[in-house]
Every structure is written in C-alpha cells, then in structure tokens.
Amino acid sequence: MTTDQFSSKLLENAVNEFARLPGIGKKTALRLVLALLRLDKEEVENFGNTFIELKRNIHYCKSCNNISDSDMCNICSNPARDHKTICVVENIKDVMAVENTHQYHGIYHVLGGIISPMDGIGPDDIEIDLLESKVKNNGIKEIIMALSTTMEGDTTNFYLFKKFSKYPLQMTTIARGVSIGDELEYADEITLGRSIINRTPMDDILSI
Amino acid sequence: MTTDQFSSKLLENAVNEFARLPGIGKKTALRLVLALLRLDKEEVENFGNTFIELKRNIHYCKSCNNISDSDMCNICSNPARDHKTICVVENIKDVMAVENTHQYHGIYHVLGGIISPMDGIGPDDIEIDLLESKVKNNGIKEIIMALSTTMEGDTTNFYLFKKFSKYPLQMTTIARGVSIGDELEYADEITLGRSIINRTPMDDILSI
Numbered sequence: 108m109t110t111d112q113f114s115s116k117l118l119e120n121a122v123n124e125f126a127r128l129p130g131i132g133k134k135t136a137l138r139l140v141l142a143l144l145r146l147d148k149e150e151v152e153n154f155g156n157t158f159i160e161l162k163r164n165i166h167y168c169k170s171c172n173n174i175s176d177s178d179m180c181n182i183c184s185n186p187a188r189d190h191k192t193i194c195v196v197e198n199i200k201d202v203m204a205v206e207n208t209h210q211y212h213g214i215y216h217v218l219g220g221i222i223s224p225m226d227g228i229g230p231d232d233i234e235i236d237l238l239e240s241k242v243k244n245n246g247i248k249e250i251i252m253a254l255s256t257t258m259e260g261d262t263t264n265f266y267l268f269k270k271f272s273k274y275p276l277q278m279t280t281i282a283r284g285v286s287i288g289d290e291l292e293y294a295d296e297i298t299l300g301r302s303i304i305n306r307t308p309m310d311d312i313l314s315i
Numbered sequence: 316m317t318t319d320q321f322s323s324k325l326l327e328n329a330v331n332e333f334a335r336l337p338g339i340g341k342k343t344a345l346r347l348v349l350a351l352l353r354l355d356k357e358e359v360e361n362f363g364n365t366f367i368e369l370k371r372n373i374h375y376c377k378s379c380n381n382i383s384d385s386d387m388c389n390i391c392s393n394p395a396r397d398h399k400t401i402c403v404v405e406n407i408k409d410v411m412a413v414e415n416t417h418q419y420h421g422i423y424h425v426l427g428g429i430i431s432p433m434d435g436i437g438p439d440d441i442e443i444d445l446l447e448s449k450v451k452n453n454g455i456k457e458i459i460m461a462l463s464t465t466m467e468g469d470t471t472n473f474y475l476f477k478k479f480s481k482y483p484l485q486m487t488t489i490a491r492g493v494s495i496g497d498e499l500e501y502a503d504e505i506t507l508g509r510s511i512i513n514r515t516p517m518d519d520i521l522s523i
Contacts, residue, residue, distance in 0.1 A: 112411045114381050114388045121369045124362050128347050137408060139336050143366055144373065144382075151370035154332050155363035158351055161329045162359040165352065173322050174352075180322045200345065203320045 172217040172234050174199050182214055189213040191248040193241065197221050197255065205253060222266055223259040230266055242274050252280040380425040380442050382407050390422055397421040399456040401449065403475070405429050405463065413461060430474055431467040438474055450482050460488040
C-alpha cells in the first residue's frame with residue numbers, strides 16, 4: 108500500500124501507529140482502525156489513554172523483575188507463598204503460564220531474556236545479579252529453571268547451574284517428556300529418549 | 316486466561332483494550348502490549364494520542380461518504396477527476412483497493428454497507444439518498460457498481476439498478492471472470508461460465 112491511497116492523513120497516521128507493532132501489517136492495521144472508529148468517542152479516548160497510563164505508571168518488581176503496579180509485585184508481597192523457592196523464567200508471559208497451572212506456590216525471577224550467543228545476548232544482558240543477591244541473602248533452598256527447551260534455554264540453564272553451584276541449594280529444571288495427550292508414535296526421538304531416562308515411579312503419577 | 320494471572324492491573328487494562336478489537340485475542344493483546352512497553356514514553360504517548368485525535372477530528376466527505384480530514388475528501392475536491400462517473404463501493408477499504416489499480420479516474424460513493432436481509436440490513440440502512448441526490452443534480456453519466464460478487468452484492472446491484480433506471484445514465488458492474496494468474500482447471504464453474512458469456516474481444520485485452 109502506498110501512502111497516497113489514504114483519503115485522510117489522520118487515518119494514515121493511525122494505521123501507521125498500529126502497523127509498527129510486531130505481526131500487524133498495514134491491512135490488519137486498517138481493519139483495527141476502522142473498528143476503533145465504530146466505537147464511541149469516550150471509548151476511543153479510554154483506549155488511547157490506557158496505554159499512555161500504562162507506560163507512565165508501570166513498575167518492575169524490585170524483587171523478581173516482573174511487571175507490577177508498585178515496587179513489589181503481588182506474588183513477591185504475598186506472605187502465603189514459599190519465599191525459599193524461586194522459579195526462574197525468561198519473561199512475564201512465562202510467569203503467567205506457570206501461574207496458570209496452579210501447581211507452583213513459590214516466587215519467581217524474570218530474567219528478561221535468555222543467553223543467546225547467536226543474537227549477541229550474553230549473561231550480562233539478562234537479570235542475573237538480582238537473582239544472585241536473593242540467593243545469597245534470602246537462604247533460597249531451590250531454584251527451578253523453567254526455560255524453553257531450546258539450545259539457548261539449555262545454555263542459560265548450564266550457565267546458572269555453574270554460577271550457583273557454590274551455594275547450598277538444589278537446582279532443578281522442569282521435566283522434559285512426552286506432552287500429555289500426545290500419541291507416542293508422533294513424539295520425536297530426543298523427547299521420547301529423555302522421557303525413558305527420566306521415567307517416573309507409577310505411584311508419583313497416580314498420586315496427582 | 317483468568318484475571319488473577321496478571322501481576323499488574325495497568326497491564327490487564329491495556330491487554331483488555333487491545334482484546335476488544337476484532338481478531339485480537341488475549342494472547343495477541345499481551346504480545347502487543349509488551350511490544351508497546353519496549354517503546355519510549357514519547358512513542359507510547361504518540362501511539363495513544365493518534366487514535367484519540369483521529370476520533371476527535373475525523374470527517375466523512377459530504378459528497379461521497381468517504382473518510383476525510385475535512386468536509387470534502389481529496390478525491391471529490393480534485394478537479395482533474397471525472398465528476399460524471401461514480402464508482403459505488405461498500406466501504407473505504409474498497410475505495411483504496413480501486414485506487415490502487417490506477418485504472419479509475421472518476422469519483423466514488425461509499426455506501427457504508429450492502430443490502431443483506433439475513434443481517435437485517437435494508438436499503439434504508441445504507442447511504443443511498445446521498446447517491447441519488449448526486450445522480451439527480453450533477454448530471455452523472457455512468458455508475459459503476461464495484462461490490463463483492465456475493466448474493467448481498469448482487470441484491471444491492473439489482474436494487475440500485477431498478478431505482479436509478481428512471482435516470483438517463485449507464486449502469487455497469489465490474490467484470491466477473493477468471494482471476495489473472497489463475498489456472499483454468501481450478502476456476503469454479505459459475506465464474507468460468509460467466510467468463511465465457513462475457514468474453515472480451517482480443518484487441519481489448521492486447522491494448523492494455
């Protein structure tokens with residue numbers, strides 16, 4: 108689409124603003140802008156101001172680096188959570204994914220990335236110091252690494268495992284194995300191999 | 316996703332605002348909000364204010380019903396366009412699609428919908444009066460119906476053809492036929508049948 112097609116400069120600006128977001132092309136952007144135009148004036152003002160307010164007032168939790176409304180997120184400030192267990196994740200979407208399981212009651216640490224030499228992301232580019240200060244000062248008993256099961260995730264797992272080996276704590280990673288609901292014949296051989304090596308006693312499964 | 320998953324109310328509000336747009340689910344909305352958070356504060360303010368400004372200042376062209384920055388869009392106010400030929404389209408996206416062909420030099424009329432009894436949209440729900448007043452007062456010579464080739468499009472074509480039959484003008488529709496680049500064996504039989512009935516002299520094609 109060339110710019111001269113737009114009958115309105117205001118419309119063009121609005122389309123360009125949407126189109127700068129990842130995964131939104133010009134056609135989708137136009138569709139979204141036309142949908143916005145069908146809303147009331149108040150609703151559109153609310154739409155626009157929500158993002159401005161978010162950017163102005165957002166905090167990152169001083170303890171876990173998660174997005175928060177104040178200096179301490181509602182997970183870190185919850186006394187009912189186990190503050191001796193840290194689940195290390197790449198980003199806030201992963202916090203939500205783990206929370207959604209309702210199987211974890213400790214606190215989190217959001218790295219804000221994973222080590223990826225291909226993308227030029229090294230250990231200094233992710234939030235490790237904050238994690239180490241927690242490990243050092245708060246008597247952490249277990250760190251659960253919940254990163255993607257990719258080369259980058261494994262590199263980060265290995266780096267942190269080495270770095271924290273001097274502290275008296277247990278380091279674990281989330282289990283790798285065949286997804287629940289998967290047909291065995293379609294599982295790849297590395298996953299299937301892993302799931303045989305790390306086989307689970309039957310009574311562990313049956314007690315869930 | 317349940318609401319208790321969000322670690323921040325501001326974040327949740329922003330996600331919900333995106334998710335009210337058509338085709339944007341909660342997961343996509345979260346991805347977009349996180350992308351917005353990576354922008355500068357000024358860029359986010361600009362993002363939000365663009366939509367507020369659009370809604371506050373947008374006009375609809377008094378002549379053709381197209382979206383415009385003023386009372387008259389830049390197509391209707393262009394003296395170089397042929398003001399005796401009107402291309403009737405459903406919405407402003409169709410204006411852009413026709414403009415993009417660079418094959419049309421007349422003016423437009425945006426109906427703002429097509430007659431669709433199934434959806435309860437009748438002739439009174441679309442902008443026909445404005446079109447008729449142009450036909451009556453401006454000595455229009457040709458109306459080109461450029462609607463979707465669906466039942467609703469054909470119904471609207473037929474309704475307007477009947478309505479304007481009392482005026483001394485020519486009414487045409489855009490050609491229906493096999494798309495350029497299509498393999499003949501995959502064309503449906505109705506389209507192919509139409510394209511045989513409305514076959515074009517070879518010299519018309521070769522002169523383009």
